[in-house]
Amino acid sequence: MTVLDQVLDRIDADLAASHERLFAFLRIPSISTDPAHAADCRAAAAHLAADLQGIGIAASLSETAGHPVVLGRSGDGDAGRVLFYGHYDVQPVDPLDLWESPPFEPRIVTLPDGRKAIVARGASDDKGQVMTFVEACRAFVAVTGKLPLPVTILIEGEEECGSKSLPAWITQNRAALGASLALVCDTGMWDAATPAITTALRGLLYEEVEITASNRDLHSGLFGGPARNPIRVLTNILGGLHDDDGRITIPGFYDGITDPPADVLAAWRKLDLTPENFLKPVGLSEPAGERGRSVIEQLFSRPAADINGIWGGYTGAGSKTVIPSKAFAKVSFRLVAGQDPDTIRQAFRAFVRARLPSDCSATFEDHTGAPAVAVPWDLPQLAAARRALTDEWGRDALLVGSGASIPIVADFKRLVGMDTLLIGFALDDDRIHSPNEKYDLRSFHKGIRSWARVLAALAA
Amino acid sequence: MTVLDQVLDRIDADLAASHERLFAFLRIPSISTDPAHAADCRAAAAHLAADLQGIGIAASLSETAGHPVVLGRSGDGDAGRVLFYGHYDVQPVDPLDLWESPPFEPRIVTLPDGRKAIVARGASDDKGQVMTFVEACRAFVAVTGKLPLPVTILIEGEEECGSKSLPAWITQNRAALGASLALVCDTGMWDAATPAITTALRGLLYEEVEITASNRDLHSGLFGGPARNPIRVLTNILGGLHDDDGRITIPGFYDGITDPPADVLAAWRKLDLTPENFLKPVGLSEPAGERGRSVIEQLFSRPAADINGIWGGYTGAGSKTVIPSKAFAKVSFRLVAGQDPDTIRQAFRAFVRARLPSDCSATFEDHTGAPAVAVPWDLPQLAAARRALTDEWGRDALLVGSGASIPIVADFKRLVGMDTLLIGFALDDDRIHSPNEKYDLRSFHKGIRSWARVLAALAA
Numbered sequence: 001m002t003v004l005d006q007v008l009d010r011i012d013a014d015l016a017a018s019h020e021r022l023f024a025f026l027r028i029p030s031i032s033t034d035p036a037h038a039a040d041c042r043a044a045a046a047h048l049a050a051d052l053q054g055i056g057i058a059a060s061l062s063e064t065a066g067h068p069v070v071l072g073r074s075g076d077g078d079a080g081r082v083l084f085y086g087h088y089d090v091q092p093v094d095p096l097d098l099w100e101s102p103p104f105e106p107r108i109v110t111l112p113d114g115r116k117a118i119v120a121r122g123a124s125d126d127k128g129q130v131m132t133f134v135e136a137c138r139a140f141v142a143v144t145g146k147l148p149l150p151v152t153i154l155i156e157g158e159e160e161c162g163s164k165s166l167p168a169w170i171t172q173n174r175a176a177l178g179a180s181l182a183l184v185c186d187t188g189m190w191d192a193a194t195p196a197i198t199t200a201l202r203g204l205l206y207e208e209v210e211i212t213a214s215n216r217d218l219h220s221g222l223f224g225g226p227a228r229n230p231i232r233v234l235t236n237i238l239g240g241l242h243d244d245d246g247r248i249t250i251p252g253f254y255d256g257i258t259d260p261p262a263d264v265l266a267a268w269r270k271l272d273l274t275p276e277n278f279l280k281p282v283g284l285s286e287p288a289g290e291r292g293r294s295v296i297e298q299l300f301s302r303p304a305a306d307i308n309g310i311w312g313g314y315t316g317a318g319s320k321t322v323i324p325s326k327a328f329a330k331v332s333f334r335l336v337a338g339q340d341p342d343t344i345r346q347a348f349r350a351f352v353r354a355r356l357p358s359d360c361s362a363t364f365e366d367h368t369g370a371p372a373v374a375v376p377w378d379l380p381q382l383a384a385a386r387r388a389l390t391d392e393w394g395r396d397a398l399l400v401g402s403g404a405s406i407p408i409v410a411d412f413k414r415l416v417g418m419d420t421l422l423i424g425f426a427l428d429d430d431r432i433h434s435p436n437e438k439y440d441l442r443s444f445h446k447g448i449r450s451w452a453r454v455l456a457a458l459a460a
Numbered sequence: 461m462t463v464l465d466q467v468l469d470r471i472d473a474d475l476a477a478s479h480e481r482l483f484a485f486l487r488i489p490s491i492s493t494d495p496a497h498a499a500d501c502r503a504a505a506a507h508l509a510a511d512l513q514g515i516g517i518a519a520s521l522s523e524t525a526g527h528p529v530v531l532g533r534s535g536d537g538d539a540g541r542v543l544f545y546g547h548y549d550v551q552p553v554d555p556l557d558l559w560e561s562p563p564f565e566p567r568i569v570t571l572p573d574g575r576k577a578i579v580a581r582g583a584s585d586d587k588g589q590v591m592t593f594v595e596a597c598r599a600f601v602a603v604t605g606k607l608p609l610p611v612t613i614l615i616e617g618e619e620e621c622g623s624k625s626l627p628a629w630i631t632q633n634r635a636a637l638g639a640s641l642a643l644v645c646d647t648g649m650w651d652a653a654t655p656a657i658t659t660a661l662r663g664l665l666y667e668e669v670e671i672t673a674s675n676r677d678l679h680s681g682l683f684g685g686p687a688r689n690p691i692r693v694l695t696n697i698l699g700g701l702h703d704d705d706g707r708i709t710i711p712g713f714y715d716g717i718t719d720p721p722a723d724v725l726a727a728w729r730k731l732d733l734t735p736e737n738f739l740k741p742v743g744l745s746e747p748a749g750e751r752g753r754s755v756i757e758q759l760f761s762r763p764a765a766d767i768n769g770i771w772g773g774y775t776g777a778g779s780k781t782v783i784p785s786k787a788f789a790k791v792s793f794r795l796v797a798g799q800d801p802d803t804i805r806q807a808f809r810a811f812v813r814a815r816l817p818s819d820c821s822a823t824f825e826d827h828t829g830a831p832a833v834a835v836p837w838d839l840p841q842l843a844a845a846r847r848a849l850t851d852e853w854g855r856d857a858l859l860v861g862s863g864a865s866i867p868i869v870a871d872f873k874r875l876v877g878m879d880t881l882l883i884g885f886a887l888d889d890d891r892i893h894s895p896n897e898k899y900d901l902r903s904f905h906k907g908i909r910s911w912a913r914v915l916a917a918l919a920a
Contacts, residue, residue: 206779206781214744215742218742220764221664221862221863221864222759222862223863224766224792224794225748225750225762225794225863226735226739226748226755227748228746228748231766231770231789232698232702235694235695235698235701235767235770236700236702237699238691238692238695238699239692239695239696239698239700241695242696278686279819282674282678282683283673283674283819284674284686284688284819285818286817286818288685288687288688288689288692289685289686290685295686298686299683299685299686302685305684306680306689306691306781307773308691308780308781309772309773309784310691310775310787311771311772311775312769312771313770313790314768314790315770315771319668319768319828320768321766321792322768323768324769328775330773330775332684332779334681334684357748358745359739359743359745359746367779368779403683403685405681
C-alpha cells in the first residue's frame with residue numbers, strides 16, 4: 001500500500017470528524033464587510049491558526065490594514081514550496097428570512113435528487129473549500145508525520161470586500177511566502193462529475209471616452225446638417241469597433257495572442273457549452289464573438305470588447321431637438337495572455353483619435369488596467385495536478401479559462417512572480433453569496449482526497 | 461405720383477404717431493404663459509381689435525380654448541384675399557433684474573453704433589412686427605379709403621406657449637378666413653441691409669428606438685464575447701446612418717427631393733454663411749452634412765439626421781462591468797419638401813430592423829412627424845413680394861429656408877391649403893425672449909413701407 005493510499009484511507013476514516021471541524025469553523029460569523037463582525041473575523045482567523053498548529057503547521061495571525069491574515073509554514077527551505085491561498089471571511093447573510101435554517105448553524109441536508117450537502121454561510125465559499133486542503137494536510141501528517149513538500153498557507157479575511165489590504169501585505173511579506181507556485185481553492189468543478197483547473201483568467205482594460213464637438217448644445221433645427229453631432233461621431237467610431245465577423249478592428253489588437261494547445265481545444269470541443277445551453281437561458285441565441293470560434297473559446301481564450309455604458313444628449317421622456325456638445329461611453333476590453341493593457345489602451349485611444357473629425361476632440365479616463373493571467377500550458381505542475389484530479393474523479397480533468405478576473409491571482413504573478421493553479425470543487429448550484437449556501441458532501445470528501453493526490457503529485 | 465408713392469409718403473409723415481401707437485400696445489403686459497396675465501392678454505387683444513376698427517377693418521375677439529384671437533376682415537369677397545398672421549402675446553420677462561429699463565415701459569434708445577431702437581418686451585416679437593402691417597393698412601386707408609385687396613387679419617395670443625388652441629380654432633373657422641395666401645411677420649432679415657422671404661421650413665420626424673438583447677443585465681467578464689451587447693448593436697446601426705460623404709444611408713431617403721432653382725442657389729452662394737462665420741462661433745469648423753453641398757444648402761434645402769439622445773448600460777461614476785439588456789436612442793430627421801414623414805419613418809424602422817442580429821429586437825416610439833413646408837418657387841405672389849422688398853431696401857430680397865419648423869405655417873397648409881410668405885424685419889441682435897428686447901426704428905419704419913409695397917404688388 002502506497003503512502004498516498006494510506007493517506008486516502010485515513011481521509012475516509014476521519015470524514016465524520018472532518019465534518020465536525022468544518023462545522024466549528026462555519027459557526028463563526030466572520031462577515032468581513034460588517035464592522036460589527038470584526039471580532040468574529042479575528043476569532044475565525046485565530047480558530048484556523050490554532051487548528052493548523054494542532055496539525056503541526058507553524059501558524060499565526062499577521063496583521064494587515066484590515067482583518068488579519070493567517071500565515072502558516074510547514075517544511076524546511078523553499079525548494080518546491082507551494083503556497084495555498086483561501087479566505088476565512090464570508091458574505092453577509094441578508095435577506096435572512098430566505099434562509100431555511102440559521103446561516104451560522106451548519107447542518108447536513110438531503111437535496112431533492114438525493115445528494116447530501118452542508119448548508120451554512122461559507123459552506124462552499126470559502127470555508128468548506130479551505131478545509132478540503134487543511135484536512136488533506138492533516139491526513140498526511142497523521143500518516144507520515146509531515147507534509148510531502150514544503151507548504152505555506154495564506155488565508156485572508158477580506159476577500160469578500162475586495163482584498164483591499166492584501167497586495168500591500170504581500171509586498172511587505174514577500175520573503176515569508178517563499179513559494180514559486182500558488183494553489184487556490186475558490187473555484188468550481190466543470191460539472192458535478194468533471195474536475196477542472198482554471199488556468200487562464202482574462203485581464204481587463206476599462207476606458208471612458210468623452211467626445212466634444214460644439215462648444216454648447218445646439219438646436220437641431222437651426223444647426224442640423226452642418227453642425228457635427230458628437231453622438232454620431234461616437235456611434236460611428238464605436239459601431240466600427242467590430243467587423244462583420246465579430247473581430248475587433250483596432251490595429252494590432254490580436255498581436256501576441258496564441259491559441260491553446262490542440263489537446264485543450266479538443267477537450268473544449270467535447271464540452272456542452274453550446275449557444276443553446278449557454279446563451280438561451282439569458283435570452284440570446286447567436287454567439288456574438290469572433291466567427292469561427294466556439295462559445296468556449298470566445299470566453300476562455302479570446303479577448304472581447306464591450307461598451308458597458310453610453311450616454312449623451314437628451315435622455316428623458318418625450319423629445320428634445322438638441323445637438324449636444326458632448327457624448328460619452330465606457331468601453332472595456334477583456335484581455336488574454338499576450339496582450340499588454342497599456343499597449344491596448346494606447347491602441348484604443350489612437351483608434352478613436354484617428355476617426356475623429358477635425359473639429360472634434362476626445363478625452364479619456366483610465367478606469368482599470370490589469371493583464372490577463374495564464375498558467376503556461378507546459379508547466380510540469382499543471383500536468384501533475386491534472387493527472388491527480390483525473391485519478392480521483394475517474395474523468396479527465398479539464399483545463400478551463402474564466403472570462404472574469406480574480407485580482408489575487410494577478411497579484412501573485414505581479415508581486416511574487418508565482419503562477420497559480422485554481423482547483424476548486426464548488427458546483428454551480430452552491431448558491432454562494434445567496435441564502436441557503438451549500439457545499440456537497442461529495443465535493444468536500446473528494447476535495448480532500450483530491451488535494452492529497454495533488455500534494456503527492458507535486459512532491460513527486 | 462402713384463397711389464403707392466402717396467401711401468409711402470403718408471407712412472413717413474405719420475411715423476411719430478406710429479411709434480406712439482406701438483408704444484401703447486407694448487405697455488400691455490400680455491404674457492400668455494402666466495395665468496396672472498390672462499386679463500392683460502385679453503386687454504391686448506381688445507386694444508388691437510379697437511385699433512383695427514379705427515382703421516375701418518371689421519374686427520372682433522373670437523374665443524378659443526385659451527386666450528382669444530383677434531379676427532379682422534376687410535374688403536368684399538374672397539378673390540385674391542390674403543391672411544395676415546401674427547401674435548399679440550409676449551414671453552415672460554424674467555430675469556427682471558437684467559433689464560436696463562422696465563420691460564413694459566417702451567423707450568427709444570441709441571445703440572453704440574448709432575442705430576436707434578425701441579426697447580420693450582414684444583418690441584420685435586411680435587408686437588412691433590404686427591404693427592408694421594397694421595400701420596401699412598392704416599396708411600392705405602388714409603390715402604385711398606380702403607385696402608388695395610381683401611385682407612383677413614388673424615392675431616393670436618398663445619404663440620409663445622405653443623399655439624395650443626389655434627389648430628382647433630382654424631378648423632372651426634376655416635370659412636371665415638377665406639384666403640388663399642398667408643402673410644406672416646414673425647421672422648427676420650438676412651442681415652440689417654438685406655430683406656428676406658422665408659420660403660421653406662424643414663419638417664421633423666422624431667423616433668425613439670429601444671434595442672433589446674439578453675433578458676437581463678450580464679457580467680461582462682462571464683459573458684463578454686459570446687453575449688450580444690445591445691449598445692454595440694445600436695452604435696453599429698446608428699454609426700452607419702451616414703456614409704463617409706455625410707449622406708444618409710437609409711434606402712430611398714432622398715427620393716422626391718428637388719434642388720432649388722439655379723437663381724436661388726446662385727443667390728445663396730453669394731451669401732456669407734460660411735463654415736467660418738456659421739460654425740466657428742459654436743466651436744466647429746467642418747460642415748458635417750452632405751459633401752459638396754454648401755452650409756446654406758445643408759440648412760435650407762437638404763434633410764438631416766441627428767441622434768438627439770443615446771443611453772444604455774452604466775452611466776455613473778467609475779466603472780461597472782455590465783453588458784446591459786437594453787440600449788436606447790432618440791433619432792430625428794429634418795425633412796424637406798418631397799419627403800413624407802410616414803414613408804421616412806417606415807424606412808428608418810426597416811433600416812434598423814434589417815441590421816438587427818437575429819437574437820435582438822427593436823421597438824419604436826413615434827414622438828413627432830410633420831412634413832416640410834415649402835412655397836412653390838414659381839408662385840406668382842412670391843415673385844411679386846420679392847420685387848416689392850427689393851424696391852424698398854435697394855438690395856435683392858433673398859429667398860431663404862429655415863432649418864427649424866414653424867408649426868402654424870404647416871397648419872395653414874394642412875388645414876386650409878394656404879401657402880405662406882414669411883416676411884419679417886427682425887435682426888439677429890433683437891434679443892427676442894431675452895432681457896432688453898429691441899426693434900430697430902429702421903426695421904419698423906421700412907417694415908411698414910415694405911408691407912405697403914407688398915400689398916400693392918399683390919393687388920396688381
